[in-house]
Amino acid sequence: MNWKIMSSTAGSEALFRHGDLPLPVEIRGIRGARRLRLRLDEKRQVLKLTGPLRMSRKAALKWAAEQRDWVETQVAAMLPAEPFEPGAVIPVEGRDVRLSWSEEAPRTPRLEGDLLACGGPRDGFARRIEVFLRRRSLKLLSEETAEFAERAKVTLKGVSVGDPDTRWGSCSSAGRLRYSWRLILAPSEVRRYVVAHEVAHLVHLNHGPEFKALERELFDGDADAARLLLRRIGGRLKRIGRTL
The missing domain is CATH 3.30.2010.10 (Metalloproteases ("zincins"), catalytic domain)
Known part of the structure; x- marks a missing residue:
């Protein structure tokens, strides 16, 4: 798998890069969580992935990469349109x-x-x-x-x-x-x-x-x-x- 850790905190959050994703992924374990969830933080330009406290970070990142079609759609939607206009x-x-x-x-x-x-x-x-x-x-x-x-x-x-x-x-x-x-x-x-x-x-x-x-x-x-x-x-x- 083409991935690497970028940074981590003293808590349960970590920031990873994956070659199949256009943005870094912030992984956070949440007490009581039973499944993985992914959302786009437009302001920070980060994908936020949450899941069970004991989840495998490697497996979670692999799952995030499998959602790349959804990710690319979300990223494209947040970019400004570039219409065909004279001077563009x-x-x-x-x-x-x-x-x-x-x-x-x-x-x-x-x-x-x-x-x-x-x-x-x-x-x-x-x-x-x-x-x-x-x-x-x-x-x-x-x-x-x-x-x-x-x-x-x-x-x-x-x-x-x-x-x-x-x-x-x-x-x-x-x-x-x-x-x-x-x-x-x-x-x-x-x-x-x-x-x-x-x-x-x-x-x-x-x-x-x-x-x-x-x-x-x-x-x-x-x-x-x-x-x-x-x-x-x-x-x-x-x-x-x-x-x-």
């Missing part, structure tokens, strides 16, 4: 890009250097930017999925993108892969890690040793580092383009 700076393939609008410019967005320019009516600006990013995401993810599928010697039935609340990718037993379009915002190593992960699922529909071995064989980089980076930046990526 967003990441595209991990590189900061400024959004620009001019009514006289072409309606189809164009990415040139660190500027993503779009023309046409102002009230359709955000929609056109999102459509551009979705199409760019689908094209790149389709190409990289085909690349990894060929290396894994598996048949790929189709690739699509959507905007799921928690998952970055999913694999069906029929051989179809679906990704979050927001991966186009992430650095290339993060995006390619997710692709390698999902293609490995075309061979192994589990997370066992053989799956992990194939995932590492397909990914041309440090899989652990890419996964942890996605954990750190994922909350923000899910707020980009939203208004609430």
Whole structure:
């Protein structure tokens, strides 16, 4: 397990870090408690886990990591929305890009250097930017999925993108892969890690040793580092383009 203790007090509280969680976990035993509970302390930016006095800290932290989908949803919800507006700076393939609008410019967005320019009516600006990013995401993810599928010697039935609340990718037993379009915002190593992960699922529909071995064989980089980076930046990526 990828975890470490950060600090402790003379009482029953301790602060831990786990590689699968974006925030530290404060573990506290409570007299009379019969089960584990987890909540987000937004002010302190800490996950507060409570449970029985004699609980295993290691087991409690493992349980907290298993709640990571819920945790990521809560973290994303507490971050400010970053709507697509002229002048806003967003990441595209991990590189900061400024959004620009001019009514006289072409309606189809164009990415040139660190500027993503779009023309046409102002009230359709955000929609056109999102459509551009979705199409760019689908094209790149389709190409990289085909690349990894060929290396894994598996048949790929189709690739699509959507905007799921928690998952970055999913694999069906029929051989179809679906990704979050927001991966186009992430650095290339993060995006390619997710692709390698999902293609490995075309061979192994589990997370066992053989799956992990194939995932590492397909990914041309440090899989652990890419996964942890996605954990750190994922909350923000899910707020980009939203208004609430």
